[in-house]
Amino acid sequence: MAAHSNASTQESYVDVLIVGAGPAGVMCANALVHAGINVRIVDKRPEGLSAGQADGLQPRSLEILQSYGLAEQLLKEGSSIHRMATYEPAQDGRLKRVRLSAAMLAPNARWNFGIGLSQNRIEDVFLASMETKGLKLERATTPTSLKMSEQINEIADPQSYVNTVVLQRAGKEGTSDSEIVHAKFVLGADGAHSWVRKVLNIRAEGSTSNAVWGVIDLLPDTDLPDIRNITYVHSSEGMLFMIPRERDLIRIYVQQPNNSDVIDPATGRADKNKTSPEKILAQVRKIMHPYRMEVKDNLIDWWTIYVVGQRVAERYSVHDRTLIAGDACHTHSPKAGQGMNAALGDSHNLAWKLTYVLKGWANMSLLRTYESERRTFAEDLINFDKQWSQLFMAKRQSSEHPDGVTHEQFVGMMKKFNSFVSGIGIRYSPSAIVCPQHQAIAPNMVVGERVIPQIFICAADGRPVELHDLLPADSRFKILVFGGDIAVAEDLQTLREVINATIQPGNFVHRFGRDGAVFDMLCFSSGKQQNVNYADFPPFYGSHWSKAFLDDILLTGQVGGGGYEKYGIDKHAGAVVIVRPDGYIGMVAPLSVHGVEEITAYFDNFLI
Structure with missing residues (x-):
């Protein structure tokens, strides 16, 4: 370690270095550390926000936060926004309310309203969640240089520490120390005037x-x-x-x-x-x-x-090894309430893809879909x-x-x-991870969109369960098997054949499952509680009593039922729906042995 009159220098290695602790930065850091990724996050500000900046969360952002187990606290603290009023001058020139309407017209949202809440409180919730995994934000820390390896073989290897970043950390009484950080990936989440974006020579158009x-x-x-x-x-x-x-x-x-x-x-x-x-x-x-x-x-x-x-930035990365997110990618007026919400969406999209590449579960090509999906959204925005x-x-x-x-x-x-x-209407275009070929099998499980909420009944204990609560952001693909009515012999036989096919050598569970780390299978029957018991479900991958459900009404009559109909799935033909780790539908496939083969081909596009 070299000695300086007022500084010291050290070196370190990390999978992901995040620059900037706004919404995009803390969101991505929290997702990565909970996925088991070695991550650091730094911010030049010596203290966090005390007020100001962004002002609330839209319905889709609430759903995303719920997938990380963080929505309930914010729903309690924030001001629920259900109505919108418009005032204009009457004929006499005096202001008059001319319209009172619902603030959100998103009938299939889990929460059909937004909440007004300061950005600092939302950031604090992420910071607290990060700390449960031992990750703390490093404040008063500024990057002063960023260099990327020019070696093609190193850039293509996700395990190579291709980025070298010099950090300057302010100390007490005017002292400082510097650190050289070697990072496999760098994320610039440092705002509209992003230092990372400028260093990468990425223009904002x-x-x-x-x-x-x-x-x-x-x-x-x-x-x-x-x-x-x-x-x-x-x-x-x-x-x-x-x-x-x-x-x-x-x-x-x-x-x-x-x-x-x-x-x-x-x-x-x-x-x-x-x-x-x-x-x-x-x-x-x-x-x-x-x-x-x-x-x-x-x-x-x-x-x-x-x-x-x-x-909007002309591109979102350099070689998919140094990336940008949030306001570093896109800026716009606050009138639509999309600033922080768009930033959260960026990081939610990116985090699982970085996780898969870093763990060796997916090809580097998966990261290209971050820009193709989120930059298209930003242009539309x-x-x-x-x-x-x-x-x-x-x-x-x-x-x-x-x-x-x-x-x-x-x-x-x-x-x-x-x-x-x-945020409910976001639809990602066809790509290696968005395959709409069999959309007609489940027309309302729209491939490229997020899953529509629905209450199902747990077959084992009869409790109502919201489907969204079965789709946590835990880095796993959810395999939703809509297995028809298993009280009908023909439907049950088809389901058995499909489940058996999934675990055969050469098919996706066997090739890519990694002992439950990549896939979580859930089974939904159109049968009714009076006719179907949990024991009637054939054993399936990761089978457990808490993963078998009925599309039926709660016996007390308040909720449930109509899920197959809502999704447009035939009650006997069934379907298999592949939900990505970010809650967006990647593929719909027929409930058949051939459908399993097509699912395997889908995953073969990007998984290892």
């Missing part, structure tokens, strides 16, 4: 709008009746929208006047020093008049101003954001603006993109 927005979190004292709903207000003075938050707080996004002189000409960014929370609130009051908006107990939790940038922003900022139709946007156009746009905003 897009533009910056001319609109300046103020944001303020406060404890309101107001007579606006919809203060605990998402509320859009359009008036002759401009526009704003409000989001209810935890602890009775609200967040207000408000468009600043066109003559607002807050842009720094040198950087093109909004200069916070040229405005104040009082100026932002003054604009809020102009737009809201005659409704009142005061600050209770002088509690302003956080505020800022910004210029909307709508950009930017296109939506542009349309939404234009509509949101356009003048409303009035006598002065006869060509302005009508209320019907505004509502129509919201309906059109609701499945996108909620």
Whole structure:
């Protein structure tokens, strides 16, 4: 170890080094450490956020968090958002509520609502979960250089430490020490102005709008009746929208006047020093008049101003060995509430793929699907954001603006993109891990989309079980065998033949199963409780009483039943559904010996 007057240097090795502890970084670190991967996460900030930044979770993000066992705490803390109100000027010019509707039109979401909650609380939940596995965030630690090996054979070998990163760690009384980290993979989750992205010479393609927005979190004292709903207000003075938050707080996004002189000409960014929370609130009051908006107990939790940038990185990695995620990949306006939610989706998509490659379970080619899936989503998000922003900022139709946007156009746009905003409608395109060939067998188990929630009945003890709770983010593919009605002899015989085929040498369980580490098989019969017992299920891979289910109604009558019908699966022909570790459907196959062969061919595309 070389000695320096004020520093010391050491070397270390790690599977994955994550730079940045925002939502994308802590999400990926938590997923990887729980999967048994050697991971480190560093952040330049000496302390975590205390307020501000992102403001909530959409329905799909709640489902993802639940798959890690983390949603319940956030649901308790956050402010549930069920309704959306829209205010516009009436003929006399006074503001009037013109619409009250559901905040989310995602009927097949497990939670058909969002929650308002500060980013720091969401990050804290991930940090606490990481620490249960011994992983702690390294704060006040900054990367100063990043170099990747140029040797092709090393880049192709996922076990090679191809990245060399120098970290500088701030110490007490102005001291510092440096460390050379050799990493197999590096993830840049370091925000919109990503250092990692710049070092990799990855351009962010897009533009910056001319609109300046103020944001303020406060404890309101107001007579606006919809203060605990998402509320859009359009008036002759401009526009704003409000989001209810935890602890009775609200967040207000408000468009600043066109003559607002807050842009720094040198950087093109909004200069916070040229405005104040009082100026932002003054604009809020102009737009809201005659409704009142005061600050209770002088509690302003956080505020800022910004210029909307709508950009997406031209690529998401260099040789799939140094990657980027979250705001490092894409930036957009907050109006659709997608910033943190998109970042969580990126890491959820990437973590299981890194796990498989690092454990030697999958080819390096699997990592290419991270960019193909998530960059396509980001491009769609930017296109939506542009349309939404234009509509949101356009003048409303009035006598002065006869060509302005009508209320019907505004509502129509919201309906059109609701499945996108909620995250429920994301569909990944066909690829090595998305095979829609047999979609017709289960038309509502849409290949490339996440599984629709449904209650089934445990065959052994009769308790109701939500299918999503059977799909934890534990790095395993879930093999959902819809085995028909096993009270019918022909259906039972077919199921036996299929189960026997899965474990034959040469088929997927035998070739890729790794003693239960890769696959978790669950069996669902269309039979009813009065006709079928748990003992009637033929033994299957990983067979256990807790993995056999009936598509029936709970004996007390409240829940369950109709699952086969919901998914479009024939009650006797059945189907096999392959669910990826991230909860998205990779393949639907016929319930037959040939179907097992096709499933084997599917996994042969990327597993080792």
